Amino acid sequence: MTNLLSALPGAAAQGLIWGIMAIGVFITYKVLDIADLTVDGSIATGGATCVMLTLAGMPVWAAMLCALAAGLLAGLVTGLLHTAMGIPALLSGILTQLSLYSINLRILGASNQSINVMKYDLLISLRYITTAICVTAIFVVVIIAILYWFFGTSLGCSIRATGANPNMSRAQGINVNMTKVIGLMLSNGLVALAGALLAQYQGFADVKMGIGSIVIGLAAVIIGDVIFSRIFRNFALKLLSVVLGAVIYYIVLQIVFAFGISSDYLKLLTAVIVAIFLAIPYWKGKYFGKRVRKEDRTNA
Numbered sequence: 124m125t126n127l128l129s130a131l132p133g134a135a136a137q138g139l140i141w142g143i144m145a146i147g148v149f150i151t152y153k154v155l156d157i158a159d160l161t162v163d164g165s166i167a168t169g170g171a172t173c174v175m176l177t178l179a180g181m182p183v184w185a186a187m188l189c190a191l192a193a194g195l196l197a198g199l200v201t202g203l204l205h206t207a208m209g210i211p212a213l214l215s216g217i218l219t220q221l222s223l224y225s226i227n228l229r230i231l232g233a234s235n236q237s238i239n240v241m242k243y244d245l246l247i248s249l250r251y252i253t254t255a256i257c258v259t260a261i262f263v264v265v266i267i268a269i270l271y272w273f274f275g276t277s278l279g280c281s282i283r284a285t286g287a288n289p290n291m292s293r294a295q296g297i298n299v300n301m302t303k304v305i306g307l308m309l310s311n312g313l314v315a316l317a318g319a320l321l322a323q324y325q326g327f328a329d330v331k332m333g334i335g336s337i338v339i340g341l342a343a344v345i346i347g348d349v350i351f352s353r354i355f356r357n358f359a360l361k362l363l364s365v366v367l368g369a370v371i372y373y374i375v376l377q378i379v380f381a382f383g384i385s386s387d388y389l390k391l392l393t394a395v396i397v398a399i400f401l402a403i404p405y406w407k408g409k410y411f412g413k414r415v416r417k418e419d420r421t422n423a
Contacts, residue, residue, distance in 0.1 A: 132252045134377045138370030139259040140324060141339055143266060144317035145347075145365045147310040148340030153348075153361075154274075155286040155306045160216035160337055162314045164223030165197040167333035169315025170322030171230040174238050183245055187319045194315025195308045197223060202304030212303075227330045235329040238322070245323040255324055262320070263366050266313065271359040282306045314340075335390055342397045343369035349400050372396065 144166060151159040169190040176186035197219055204215035228234070240248035247255035273279045284292045285302040293299050314336075322328040347361075347368025355364045379392055 130377045130381070131374060132256065133249065134373040135370055136247075136249070136252055136255040136259060136324065138373040139256065139263055139366065140317055140320050141373070142263060142343060142366030142369035143259075143320065144314050144336065145340045145343035145369045146266060146270070146362055147313035147317070148337065149344050149362065149365045150306055150310040150313070152341065152344055153286075154283055155303060155310075157212045157286075157303070157307070158216070159201065159212065159307060159310060161197055161201045161219045161223075161307070161311050162216075162340060163333045163336050164220035164227065165194045165311040165314045165333070166318035166321070166336045167227045167328070167330060168193045168197055168223055168230070169318030170328035170332055171227045171236070171318075171330070172315070173319035174236050174322050174328040175230055175232075177238060177243055177245070178236065183243070183323070187246075187316065190319035191312050191316045194312040194318075197315065198308035198311030199304060201311070202307040205307075206300035206303055224330065231328060231330060234331070235327055237327040240323075240326065247320060247324050248326065249324055259320060262316075263363075267359050267362045267366075270362060274358060278302075278305070335393065338390075338393050338397060339369070339372065342372050342393060342400070345397060345400045346371050349403050 144162070148159075148162060151157045172190040172193045173183070173186045176189055177183050181189075200222075201212075201215045201219040204210045204218060205212045208215075210218070238245070240250055247258050249255065274283060281292065281297045282302045282305060284295070284297060285299050285306070289299050292302075318328075318333070321332070344365050345368070347364035347366070350371070351360075351364035351367065355361055375396060376389070376392060380386060384392070
């Protein structure tokens with residue numbers, strides 16, 4: 124129990140970082156209705172860009188802006204593959220992700236690069252958990268506020284309309300291809316920003332650090348939707364639910380590990396957690412829905 128309590132702050136810090144990444148997944152998965160696998164590569168691109176530029180002497184805030192820009196470019200490539208070349212969105216993401224592996228390897232110059240918080244003025248580090256939680260929480264609040272404003276603009280509403288009904292959006296004069304590209308860029312920009320924060324937090328960037336990221340992002344989106352969908356109906360609160368879903372995901376993992384299960388089963392546990400939360404709405408509709416209908420008939 125003591126080990127579990129001591130691990131919870133670290134789980135919260137990681138959950139907040141991955142929550143930013145999950146917001147990016149939310150934009151493609153929920154808003155645009157696109158399954159984008161670019162994120163497995165763009166999160167590593169953000170981490171690699173931030174670390175290498177910081178090591179080169181650039182201020183960390185500037186390095187993070189460059190990481191954000193790198194993510195935007197990754198999303199642009201996926202968007203153009205999908206809209207300009209007619210490649211399905213899923214395959215477009217896979218192609219970009221595959222390309223980013225080589226690009227990330229080129230950026231890092233090796234399979235991984237470390238960065239020491241004692242030598243460089245990093246924003247967050249796992250050595251200072253409380254500071255990491257506070258700084259990342261500020262990032263979350265600012266990002267949610269900006270996105271809430273943006274998706275209330277005409278362009279943001281066009282992106283949401285494209286995801287809801289592309290044919291109707293096209294009939295209303297919305298440039299559907301443009302909104303898809305912008306949505307993919309915005310998503311991967313946030314994912315790369317999360318990668319920059321993650322690299323600082325863990326003290327290194329690795330070319331493989333993004334493998335399985337899409338599953339974690341989807342887990343956060345699904346957990347947040349299952350738990351908070353009836354409570355959080357405002358768009359900003361839906362974004363917050365995604366972040367809370369990521370925090371809950373990491374807390375659940377820490378609870379599982381507290382029972383002595385090896386971290387070698389991390390990917391398996393992730394799959395199990397996602398499967399359970401995906402099944403909950405189905406179980407509720409199939410079993411509890413029938414019970415409610417039977418009670419209504421009895422009362423009638």
